[in-house]
Amino acid sequence: MTWLVAAAAPLAAVLGAETAALLTGLHRAHGVRIHRGTARAVLQRRGRAAGVRLADGSELAADAVLMAIGSEPATEWLAGSGVPLADGVACDAHCAAGPGVWAAGDAACWPDPRTGRRRRLEQRTNATEQAQHAARNLLAGPDGTRQAYAPVPYLWTDQYGLRVQAFGRPGGADRFELVDGSLADHRKWVGPACCWLLRSAQP
Ligand SMILES: Cc1cc2nc3c(=O)[nH]c(=O)nc-3n(C[C@H](O)[C@H](O)[C@H](O)COP(=O)(O)OP(=O)(O)OC[C@H]3O[C@@H](n4cnc5c(N)ncnc54)[C@H](O)[C@@H]3O)c2cc1C
Numbered sequence: 738m739t740w741l742v743a744a745a746a747p748l749a750a751v752l753g754a755e756t757a758a759l760l761t762g763l764h765r766a767h768g769v770r771i772h773r774g775t776a777r778a779v780l781q782r783r784g785r786a787a788g789v790r791l792a793d794g795s796e797l798a799a800d801a802v803l804m805a806i807g808s809e810p811a812t813e814w815l816a817g818s819g820v821p822l823a824d825g826v827a828c829d830a831h832c833a834a835g836p837g838v839w840a841a842g843d844a845a846c847w848p849d850p851r852t853g854r855r856r857r858l859e860q861r862t863n864a865t866e867q868a869q870h871a872a873r874n875l876l877a878g879p880d881g882t883r884q885a886y887a888p889v890p891y892l893w894t895d896q897y898g899l900r901v902q903a904f905g906r907p908g909g910a911d912r913f914e915l916v917d918g919s920l921a922d923h924r925k926w927v928g929p930a931c932c933w934l935l936r937s938a939q940p
Contacts, residue, residue, distance in 0.1 A: 739770045739797055741789065747771065751892070753907040759920055763897055772797065776804075808859065810844040825857050830885035832871035839875055841867035850887045860892045 744750055747764070749757035761771055774791040779802055781787055788798040810825035819835060821827040826840040828847040834840050842864035846857045858867075866888055874883040893902045
């Protein structure tokens with residue numbers, strides 16, 4: 738199997754270079770070939786996928802092609818409705834997008850007080866936490882008791898029996914520090930702004 742990756746390493750932007758290197762080694766150890774490049778077209782033969790053509794003109798042959806290239810919020814249907822749109826539904830810090838309109842989850846873009854920047858989070862736990870937060874603010878009413886949404890993002894991924902859990906934004910960390918265990922034993926890493934806990938995905 739070949740994994741075509743546009744970035745320097747799989748998941749580096751999300752999990753940071755060190756974790757990405759660990760996962761790259763894990764995939765290679767399981768027979769996956771990591772190929773750096775950008776797909777431009779899916780090749781077909783007799784009505785079936787036969788590989789991909791890359792931006793540099795080269796081709797990778799394949800019996801099947803799985804595309805996992807991210808997503809964009811489909812908010813076109815809200816255009817002209819008065820709901821502000823900018824990389825999703827543009828909310829205020831309380832997850833309100835206008836009088837009586839609230840947004841949460843993948844499509845909600847809000848000013849994160851932790852970073853001062855507008856962002857969206859595409860993670861399942863965030864969809865739940867942001868919806869709960871929006872509901873609390875909705876019930877609080879506009880009398881000043883509303884709270885800004887300031888989550889600590891959390892994500893997990895299970896790969897070959899290894900579970901990676903990340904808090905914060907490991908991909909944005911400016912420093913990596915190993916305070917316990919070792920990369921080889923896959924057990925526990927802690928960084929300055931986030932924490933990686935790696936353990937067996939088996940119960
Ligand atoms: C393949 C895949 C793997 C994932 N793996 C993980 C993971 O391991 N960990 C993790 O944390 N997250 C993961 N995610 C992300 C996670 O699934 C999402 O962050 C989460 O589902 C977002 O919840 P949501 O309620 O915002 O949106 P959704 O779950 O997408 O729900 C939106 C709902 O709105 C409906 N809808 C859309 N437009 C309209 C409309 N106009 N009118 C009425 N209904 C509408 C849709 O049909 C859908 O039911 C994964 C996502 C995918 C696609």
